[in-house]
Amino acid sequence: MKRLHYFGSRQSFVETLKEEFYSLVESNQLEIHNGSIEDLNDFTFNEDTSASTIILDISPLDDLLAPKVCPSLLMLQEENQLTHTKIILAARKHPTIEQLGLYHSCGVHSYYIWGGDEKLFFRTILELLDQDPPDITEFATLNKIDSTIPCWFPASFRNISSKMSNIESSIALPLMEKTEIDGGLINDLGLRKISLSQEKNTDKPYYYPYQYAFHTPIIKHNQGLTQNDLYGEKVSKSHFEEVINTHGKNFIQKMNTIWAFGPDRKIKRISKLLDIESCSVVHWFKTFNEVKDVTHLELPDLIFLNIDDPIADQKHENEKEGFKFEEIPQLIALIKRQTNFSPIIIILNSPSHSLALQQVFQYEKLMAFQQKMTREVLIGIIDKYNHSFTTPLTYSSSQFVKVDSPDRIFWIKKELTLDRLNEDSIEFFYEGEIPPMTWIHVKLPCELSLVVTKSLPQKPAPEKMTAYKARIMGLQGLQESFLRIFINLCYDDPHEAFSQIDRYIKRAQLSLETVEGNKDENYNKAKSN
The missing domain is CATH 3.40.50.2300 (Response regulator)
Known part of the structure; x- marks a missing residue:
């Protein structure tokens, strides 16, 4: 099914x-x-x-x-x-x-x-869905283009440190060779090429993890200087710290250990989301009994307790899962038996307020909220907690990049040889393996985002190269109109057109402006009538 x-x-x-x-x-x-x-x-x-x-x-x-x-x-x-x-x-x-x-x-x-x-x-x-789609009207297609154009593959940082940064790439990359890159944070650091010094083993298919140290020799882009002139330059300590702190809101300095108590699968899911979203190590427990012996547990910085609803408890008297309000003194006693250990306790779905509970349980690092445990509530609390520890990011520390931060992303520059192009897809040749569903970004003849759907092993390809097919994603509006005009202009001789691509792009832009201008004129006439 x-x-x-x-x-x-x-x-x-x-x-x-x-x-x-x-x-x-x-x-x-x-x-x-x-x-x-x-x-x-x-x-x-x-x-x-x-x-x-x-x-x-x-x-x-x-x-x-x-x-x-x-x-x-x-x-x-x-x-x-x-x-x-x-x-x-x-x-x-x-x-x-x-x-x-x-x-x-x-x-x-x-x-x-x-x-x-x-x-x-x-x-x-x-x-x-692996279904055969119905036939649609064939697009005008440029064939035998035979033009080499730059392309970019996505890659990402997991953490950034001057000593060793963990990188994940969508394609396999050579080790100890200079790889050309592009991206917001990367550009701010002045990097244009990096040499990956070590590859980590992984069992995941189509997943390529690497490591890179910012203090190793790099090549910076600088007009008028050759690569040999620049080889050996580094990202200086002061420049590294300046850039990283400018982007500081997108980094997490402290990896917290968190205990979360809750009886159901939903709270377990929230714990996993915290693990990913806040770069924390989250341990989820159903009952207090699971932590009575702490010798085998990693002690937490924060403890979240989702207090059971008494009415719900009456409906499930035989169920022993969940954290009971009367178990809080036992938890605090367990904490006080440990040396140099005083985590913050966050009580959610609380029947009372923070000050009253601090006095009752004689524990200052206790906060109480009436809200139940949700992703938004927990992330808000953790962000405030992390902010209290915020210090300037340093050259020697390791900064974890937030999973929703664009600073994670950079692009690896390569080349492909374009063979066929229409409004729906392209076919091209590439030297190397590209896993299915890999994204590629190209800027010629216009900005296009592609997803590789399959290789074409039966298609004749130049030596050491493989043929691939990729579908164009997100095409709409003026971008779609421009591509249609460009293809029509190049239709008679695609190879010749791509050898003079700047001229044909300009012609397509002028034609598009004329078409859009006529639309506006007709609209204004219709409106006046």
């Missing part, structure tokens, strides 16, 4: 999905479910499935919802919930280049911008 899960607020779109897809796929072969973005945190598969697709619709509040989606996806990845699942992000506006890399690092396979070609969107969904 194949499944399609929509998380978002467009109920009318869900009905359109059902109408469209149940006309193509038998209802006993495909299930369509829907829920809110918040429901993603409770999402789980009851059984393995050969093909499932999730549509995450973060519109119309893209900027607000995007940071919430990233930790949730990483949590589901860690739980192996997404092994057989493809993820499509639907948004109101086109993501920035940094956001694109961020979404890819969290496991998003494709994205769609509302207002784009809906038929192509449905086609993408069907392909990700």
Whole structure:
């Protein structure tokens, strides 16, 4: 059974999905479910499935919802919930280049911008469900282009330190060779090329972790100087600290150890989200009995207690899970028996306020809140706690990058040889292996985001190169119109056009301006009539 899960607020779109897809796929072969973005945190598969697709619709509040989606996806990845699942992000506006890399690092396979070609969107969904999509009108296609253009693959930092930074790449990279890179934080540090000094072992497929030390020799981009002139320069201590502190809000200096008590799976999920979102080590317990012997446990900086609801307790008298209010003195006694140990205790769903409980239990580091344990409440408390320890970031310390921060992302510059191009997809040659569902960004003939769908082993390719097919993502509006005009201009002789690409791009831009100008003129005439 194949499944399609929509998380978002467009109920009318869900009905359109059902109408469209149940006309193509038998209802006993495909299930369509829907829920809110918040429901993603409770999402789980009851059984393995050969093909499932999730549509995450973060519109119309893209900027607000995007940071919430990233930790949730990483949590589901860690739980192996997404092994057989493809993820499509639907948004109101086109993501920035940094956001694109961020979404890819969290496991998003494709994205769609509302207002784009809906038929192509449905086609993408069907392909990700391993269904044969219906034929659509063939696009005008440029063939035998044979033009080499720059391209960029996403990569990300897990942490940043002058001594050793952990990097995750979407493609395999050579060790001890200079790799050209680009990105916001990377650019601010003055880096243009890095040499990866060590590779860590991993059992994950299509996952390439590396390490890089900022104090090793690098090559900086500086007009008028050759690479040999610049080899051996480093990121200076003062410059490193200046840049890192400018971006300080996107880093976490302190990795906390947290205990969280709660009886149900929902609170366990919240604990996992905290683990990812706050770069903390979170231990989840169902009952106080699990921590009575602390010799085998890592002592916490923070303890969160979600006090059981007495009314709910009466309904489940036989269940012994959960933290009882009367167990707080036992917990404090356990704390006081340890040497140099005084964690902050946060009581949620509390029947009383902080000052009263501090006096009753004779423990100053205790805070009480009436709210129940939720992701938002806990993250807010942890952020305030971390802020109290904030000090200037240093050259020698290791800074953990927040999972929803664009500072995690940089791009690896490579080259591909373009062979075919239309409004839907491209075919190209590349020297090296590209895993399926890898994203690529190109800037010629315009800014395009691509997702590699498959290799083409039967297609003749230049020596040492492999042929690949990639689908264009998020094409809409003026970008779509420009690409259509450009393809029509180059149709007679694509190879010649790409050899003079700047001239053809300018012609396409002028044609687009004329078309848009005529639209405005016709609109104004119609309005005046």
